[in-house]
Amino acid sequence: MAPAERNLWLQALSQLDGHSGDVPVPPWLAQARLDAVDASHLAVTLPGAARAADVSAALRSALEQALEKALGRQVALEFRSEPASAAAEPPAVEPAPLWPERWRRDARPPLNPQYTFENFVTGPCNRMAHASSLAVSDLPGRAYNPLFIHASVGLGKSHLMQGICHKVLATRPQAAMMYVSCEDFVNQFIASIERGQIDEFRYKFRYLDVLVIDDIHFLADKDRTQEEFFHTFNTLYQAQKQVVLSSDSPPHEIPRIEERLVSRFKWGLVVRIDRPSYETRVAILQKKARLRGRDLPEDVIHYIASAVDSNNRELEGAVIRILGYASLCNRAIDMDLAKEALRDLVVAPSRVITIQNISDAVLQRFNTRLSDLQSKRRAQSVALPRQICMYLARRITNRSLEEIGAFFGGRDHTTVLHADRKIQQMVGHDPAFRGLVEAIEGHVLRP
Ligand code: ADP
Ligand code: MG
Numbered sequence: 001m002a003p004a005e006r007n008l009w010l011q012a013l014s015q016l017d018g019h020s021g022d023v024p025v026p027p028w029l030a031q032a033r034l035d036a037v038d039a040s041h042l043a044v045t046l047p048g049a050a051r052a053a054d055v056s057a058a059l060r061s062a063l064e065q066a067l068e069k070a071l072g073r074q075v076a077l078e079f080r081s082e083p084a085s086a087a088a089e090p091p092a093v094e095p096a097p098l099w100p101e102r103w104r105r106d107a108r109p110p111l112n113p114q115y116t117f118e119n120f121v122t123g124p125c126n127r128m129a130h131a132s133s134l135a136v137s138d139l140p141g142r143a144y145n146p147l148f149i150h151a152s153v154g155l156g157k158s159h160l161m162q163g164i165c166h167k168v169l170a171t172r173p174q175a176a177m178m179y180v181s182c183e184d185f186v187n188q189f190i191a192s193i194e195r196g197q198i199d200e201f202r203y204k205f206r207y208l209d210v211l212v213i214d215d216i217h218f219l220a221d222k223d224r225t226q227e228e229f230f231h232t233f234n235t236l237y238q239a240q241k242q243v244v245l246s247s248d249s250p251p252h253e254i255p256r257i258e259e260r261l262v263s264r265f266k267w268g269l270v271v272r273i274d275r276p277s278y279e280t281r282v283a284i285l286q287k288k289a290r291l292r293g294r295d296l297p298e299d300v301i302h303y304i305a306s307a308v309d310s311n312n313r314e315l316e317g318a319v320i321r322i323l324g325y326a327s328l329c330n331r332a333i334d335m336d337l338a339k340e341a342l343r344d345l346v347v348a349p350s351r352v353i354t355i356q357n358i359s360d361a362v363l364q365r366f367n368t369r370l371s372d373l374q375s376k377r378r379a380q381s382v383a384l385p386r387q388i389c390m391y392l393a394r395r396i397t398n399r400s401l402e403e404i405g406a407f408f409g410g411r412d413h414t415t416v417l418h419a420d421r422k423i424q425q426m427v428g429h430d431p432a433f434r435g436l437v438e439a440i441e442g443h444v445l446r447p
Helices: 003-016 027-031 057-071 101-106 127-138 159-169 180-193 197-208 224-239 259-263 279-290 298-307 314-331 335-341 356-363 380-396 401-407 413-429 431-445
Strands: 035-037 042-046 076-081 147-150 177-181 209-214 243-247 269-272
Touching: 003 027, 003 057, 003 224, 003 380, 027 197, 042 224, 057 076, 127 159, 127 243, 147 159, 159 177, 159 209, 159 243, 177 180, 177 269, 177 413, 180 209, 197 224, 224 243, 224 259, 279 298, 279 314, 279 431, 298 314, 298 335, 314 335, 356 380, 356 401, 356 431, 380 413, 380 431, 401 413, 413 431
Parallel strands: 042 076, 147 243, 147 269, 177 209, 209 243
Antiparallel strands: 035 042
């Protein structure tokens, strides 16, 4: 449709919003096409599955009035359905400023107010991720698109992504932005199908300036949502709208996800956050204590930083624990108190745990041998302990997927990932099994 008609149509729609009284305005109307038939007749071609019968008499007359007002003359509208072939294509993108204001207010993302750039400590482990997040929030859609941040759990992905959101909200209050966990995206999609409101879902996610989806690896196995997300992504990308994604692994290591998505994830910038160094851990601890209005003594900070090196969430957990313990016992914070408070959290520092340590501990509980774990045998009696080893190696060593796979008889990284997910699920569902795995882990950490 010509730009003039497009503008006219969008103008009429924005008139409707808030002025149409009780007349519901379906979101797919924004995707409809307006064409002049003659001086007093206009044709409205409806998108996708929408039919002329879906347009109520009240809505028709509200639209005619709005157009009349815009054109200064009486017009009659004729509604048509889009031909099937055209309907299959993803809808074109509307300029974001024409979004209904009502929707925008409701859609403010639920952000953690603490997850700002100001509260984010940078170090060599996350400098790249931090710098690219800043760049993206300064120039959404222009700097890197998509921005793909990956890291294992607790290393600051969600914090950084919400940092982007906070900054965009502060500098571009009019921007249409959405932050969702991937799980939420999937659930909303399913709910929209069940309610027959798929167009609403599309409207919500495709007409954005910035879309931030956290933990995108959750798309694994969700074929229909992957398909939908593929179109969401394309629509936003083509319109140069910013997409930011996070995941627990790099694009090509996300299991059971379509190749065309993996390749798109790599179109922009892929950055990884590593575990923080000792210095960064110290800085994070100081920051977390100060955010709670406290300063921890230097020796206590150093004690925690050497004892807790798995992830940043645990650093924060340690701070919370010490502060809580101190106020509970009404004692000053010193080394004695810190040691007591963290007694069961702390692992003897500086002992490097190897894959061999893990397999030793696992083999004590299973009736099998290392040579079996490293063989090609796939019987359950061998496969399960092998998978537990892989799972624990992912958690408590810094070995890469490839290195772990190599240790267990030259298996490739997808096998390790599969094992990791499988044990993770079993641990989640079966308390007895979780007890076993935790006991083995405890044995590795405190032999
Ligand atoms: P992820 O999403 O990667 O699992 P989160 O973003 O939820 O991790 O981070 C876990 C916790 O650690 C949060 O409380 C977060 O504020 C904190 N955190 C992580 N990285 C940093 C950092 N670089 N500076 C300050 N806090 C951090
Ligand atoms: Mg997270």
